[in-house]
Amino acid sequence: MRDKREDLELVRTVVLARHGARSTLCYLEELGPSTWNDPKLFKAPDFVKQVKVNWTDVGGGDPPKGQFSGGILPCGGQRGELTHRGYIGNSKIGEYLKTQIDIKEEDIYVRSTNTTRTVESARAIIAGIFNKPMEITIETPANNNDDFLTLHNSAKIAMAKLEWTWSTPCLYEPFQEKMSKIIRTVGLKKRAEGRQSQFQPIGVYDDYMCRKEHDLIINKKEKLDSVAEDLEELAVLTKHIINGIRFFLKVILTKCTYVLII
Template structure:
């Protein structure tokens, strides 16, 4: 069978936001292979609790971040490291035959933008072997959930059962390929169709390039991030640690985090001093990205960041609730910046503090862990035969934030959504939770019209 790979690209150029939150190199060191994991899963004999309660799974929506990648930027104040091209080799068991097309089913090639290179010639933002393995193991996890525990899909790939969409970047398209390889153990009789929208139609990340109002809000958000408690104090301490010139601008927590996490994930050197600073860099980077949440513009920021995507999710679930036909699994290969606004919308971040009126940027660090590589958000639509009612169950990683690499042996723990009277959440209550943030295409276009305001700070790019 022919194995197809997309052309090299680097969508939107070099970005300066972050990569994954937890920096485990377990996959690289242990090299757990798919067949072994699959055999362990078959012998484990776990059973989903929802089935024992008379609930059948009707549809699943999975949004996941791409696997580990090379850094997006080079920081001149950090010693260079060698990114060996061997890190980009493709494991044969992650191959899966696919084609890319637009939303109307017309075949199209992915973006052919030339990737910016790191000093030794390796592309920036490139999916690595470890990233491919992470995505493959996420696929195995989804196989366990949606083929073994809650039979939703056939054991081999069938195009009518699954809708796959990716952003127009090489790392997300290839991550989708790897997830499919794990989900179906490379069993297919037809190529998978991966929908890749053009930039002007993209809704899988906060698309500030095509939404003027969102760009204004993000500028204001980053411009006000210096007001976070003790942020300037931490910047000064890090400035001294890095021996930067007194008149220099100082370190960018988000850009620094991107580089440090990428290095640690791939076993590349990080100084002991900076290693000790990683938790603080993690906290500050996340707070800066979410500093607009908890302000009077919160709803607008979240609407313009994820409103059209939330609308798609609700529309697809409504079709199932109304008895119409819709794919059993909707698989979205995206970015950390896709997941970041969804977590506060769903109440996964800061639900307790929200009730007390605490802004997201000031919540406990344990509730603000940046979505790691291959992080997944699973939204399951369930049906109770006896009553005919529908319910929704949401799972994100697991409750203590353990990385996906170590979580492949366990079950995602469902999250009790705020405002829901039970878990799983009744469909009407779940719909009411998301509806204030969901936007139709027409509503989104209308709200995106910007003003003449010219805030002082530029937002960081939003595809990570």
């Protein structure tokens, strides 16, 4: 490692990684036909396939009965699953770690949420480090509600008051002007029934960015590109709210330099 001091010994390195590129969780008709049903999009690279995963419960109990999957999109493709680009991206994390730290196979401990894309992302990181046939154990919570480092257990009081902003963010006054602009610009329409994800900043941003990252069809791309900055801002703010972080949103939305968190 750079600037290594001889009088110090590295005892532990903790790596917290997000899952890699994935398919969309939210399909919007306005963005055009979705082509997530192409198996090549989800193909794991051969060097990742060398790594066999065994998983167990973090509490030491029985292993989870099965990994949580995002389900099926209208096109027949997998919803929210790690893609080939996601495997490659997370393997680069492993390759980088290998250049910085002397990592031994017996020293590795891996923990993940019980979701296919996160388990596979961890697998890709390990493959990037070792690039050889091997087995790894990944500990995951048997109950999908027993997440860690997530909103579920960290901010229940705040969520009780602000949870509604997840499903109906357009009713939240600080969001209204920018979200109305996005809806009008892109031409988002009310559905006859079902979830109105096209009015959620996170939903629109998710489908737009997932398609863009994988070079898939995006209808009205120029219009979406013109409001992408506002869309990203509202999507990030919605996530912060749901995670129990209370912002002075009017200050943020006017792009003031200082943000106060209480």
